[in-house]
Amino acid sequence: MHGHIRRTIEESPFTGEGYRKVWARLRFPGIRTSPRRTLRIMRENGLLAFQRKGNPHGPKAHDGTIRTATVDDVWGTDMTTTLTALEGNASIFFAVDHRSFECVGIHAARPGTRFEALEPIRQGVRHSFGAFGPKVAQGVTLRHDHGSQFVSDVFQDEVAFLGITSRALRPTCGSHRATASRSAS
Template sequence: MTTNTGTVVDVVGPGRGGRMSRQRKRDAVLRLLRGEDLESVSRSLGVTAATLSGWRDAFLTAGEASLATRPLDADTLESGRLKAKLGEMLIERELLEAKIAVLEARGPGPFGPQEVAAMSRAVSPARGKAYGLARVCRIWRMSRATVHRHLAPAQSEPSRRPGPVGPMPDAALLTQIRATLAGSPFHGEGHRKIWARLRHKGVRTSKRRVLRLMRTHDLLAPARVGAPRGPRNHDGTIIPERVDTMWGTDLTTTWTVEGQVAVFVAIDHCSAECVGIHAARRATRFEALEPVRQGVRQRFGGFAAAIASGLSVRHDHGSQYMSDDFQAELAFLGIASSPAFVRAPEGNGCAERFIRTLKENLLWVEHFDTVEDLRRALLAFREVYNETWLIERHGFRPPAAIRAAQLPPAVLAA
């Protein structure tokens, strides 16, 4: 470019899009501050003089501001923290005084959501800002969820899960659920087993929908509140892959007209099948052997030395099971003794779970005159349980179906 004076100046204009880097802007401002002519710098950079003047003013303003800023030391930071804490204390005092005034005006009792919401919108004299709902609820000891729930507009229709409800409406499905509960021979079945029984009847729906309907109409099985547990002693699992690999045995008690009666059970850990059940007036070691003997005769085809080799029996440390006679009988039959850990009932959980089912469906709902009546009822319950009780871990199939699927037809026929 040729100037009016005839000198040629190399023009280096802005980059693409009329932009210029921060370093080039800084160099241009420094040229102006060193005394170069504004017009010559403008011509050499291809930038207007107004733009250069704006850069110079911004550069000087920022430099002046940086010089006016003092570094924050530890005392300044601590002073700021104390001032903020003092402000919070003043706000808390204001809210407590307002709470006392409200109580004196309306008398003792819980605050209403309208009063809390009104105070949250009030302006604090100390800060000049609204208190806020979170701070008022915290100091007045109110639940924010309760306030929001009462202040929310009432819905004309109850909310439901979005999406289609399926081919069967809720009223018809509820009728099917009630019929399934009434037709089941067991008490205390949860929504999962009701869902499985509906599928067996040809009613296709989802578990969550069955749970929602049963919960809404108080049809769920009662749940017991568990006690806090310590560390588990058992690692791994007590559920084998095949039947007749591990059995569990335990006892419980019930009452008849003749007095207290002991009930002994033996359960297959794989299929959850009841292989033996017995009732006796006295809970002796010989009576404790009866369920095991029943299972050995039926599952192994006889009662002889080492006939049940490969089988182990899980039991607790009760005096009947730790006795010499009980242990000697297991050794004679070829059964390995597998005692659970002390004070760890989950190690014998299969027998414990069956006893709970037995109590909820027979012992706690029926009365018996004699021990013999109880024995007959126990044997009948064993057949119904093995044929119809659904096991979730086996795809909601009964224990008898698990045994039939694992053993060949010839063995089942024998």
């Protein structure tokens, strides 16, 4: 079998083919074997395609969690959906304090619009600052994803009106989602 595999690799017009393509090419002349056996023989004889190992990376920038020194310093907001038995899909918006993991606001509604997304922020401002007005929440940073509700002008304008700094996260950054998910569960 080793000879058939080596011959198949040598006759191939391509370089660096994996075991699955070699296994498929073995079937053309009528040589039947399993993909796992092909992989094992290729591995034992050093016939597998070259794979780059990559550069070693240094220490991570951080451990993936956002913990602030004080409460009401950084909030995270997100949306999830759930299925209700009577009314179908419902959108649930929530805002979570990154220091205490306290849910400062939660709102459920059928549509998941920018107006619905603002409600947990309003609740959090009333809860944490006792009032609702211009610049009352000065110093709070709001972390959110790039969802259309959160990047809309209506949402951004009201957040700025309250004095909250809006910070949209990179799509690959999941640390605020983990904080929000702990609160939602």
